[in-house]
Amino acid sequence: MSVPAPQLKINGKVALVTGAARGIGRAIALRLARDGYHVAINDIPQNQEGIDEVVKEIEALGRRAVGVPADVSDADQTQAMVAKVVEVLGRLDTSVANAGIAEVKSILETTVADRRRMLSVNCEGLMNTYISSAQQMIKQGDGGRILGACSIAAYNPGTLMASYSASKFFVKGYTQVAAKEFAKHGIRVNAFAPGIVDTPMWDHIDAEMAKELGLEPGEARQAHVDRIALKRLSVPEDVAKLVSFLASEDAEYITGQCMITDGGCSFA
Structure with missing residues (x-):
């Protein structure tokens, strides 16, 4: 089956960034706005103030923005989030599954609740975002970009960070499979792996x-x-630059990859 030619013309297209009320997610959202995207800002409802602040920053750049609070570890909330993005901004062209948490504990001290929370946010949250975003892009029929937050922990697991490291190995593998399955729809799927930010x-x-x-x-x-x-x-803007590239036309022949941006900390 032939793969549809990429249709992304960045100016005026729509991006969704999860976990974007601060840090790396905020930097990604602002960079995509500067690239020409209208941007939907997601974070958990408890971070509504941060969501509102980033929305204002994007609007000050002359782009449209909307806050879409949701817990992406909940599939129903994630579906509703994507529906809200489309309702307000009209479509979805690039989705960045950036939301994630970290934890420092030895393996033997990590509780079942600790593990479930980590996997719920970092794995279920990413899967829900990929699936809901892909469904919308397939409905639109002209391809898109899906990007997931990985980490150098997927290459060099961190001591005292077993659950976090395992969740990032998951991101890398799930991204590769999604890239294979979504390619026939013209959707490119990649991950970005920051170092110490x-x-x-x-x-x-x-x-x-x-x-x-x-x-x-x-x-x-x-x-x-x-x-x-x-x-x-690293600073958040270092990561945002890589995401900007992966979301651009220049990356149209790249899919299923996990790209490291860590200043030369881990060599894969």
Whole structure:
């Protein structure tokens, strides 16, 4: 079966970014707006204030924006979220499944509830976003882009981060299968794998590792920075640049890949 030619002309198209009230998701949403997209901003309802702030930032760039609070680990909420995006912005061309959580615990201290929460958000949330987005893109009939948040933990699993690392291995595998299945609809599916990004999530990881390993605050983070070839922490905008490329026409022959952006911390 022939694959439809890519139809994406970025100006005026619509993107959805989950987990976008702050950090990497916010940077991705703002970058896509600068690229020409109208953008839907998702996060959990508890982060409504952050959602509203990012919506205002995007509107200030001259693009349309809508906040779509939802817990993406719930399939019904995710379906409703995509429906709201289409209702307000008209369609969906690029979907970024960025929402995720991290946890620092040894394997033996991790509870069943801990594991279920991690897999619910990082795995179920990504699956729900991929499926709901693909269904809408197939209905539109002119292809699209689906992108998922992976991590260098999918290549170099982190000590004290077993559940998180396992969830990111899942992202890589699920993305590859989705790319194979959705290709006939002209949908490109890829993942982006950040390294150590200077965000509140890494503040939490550093603090928890310090407690677990008997370190001073900042020492765990610095130990990771020392391993980076470019000798600096990543910033959210570094990740947003890669997502911008994967969402662009320049990436139309790329699918099923997991691309690392970590300054030379992990070599796969």
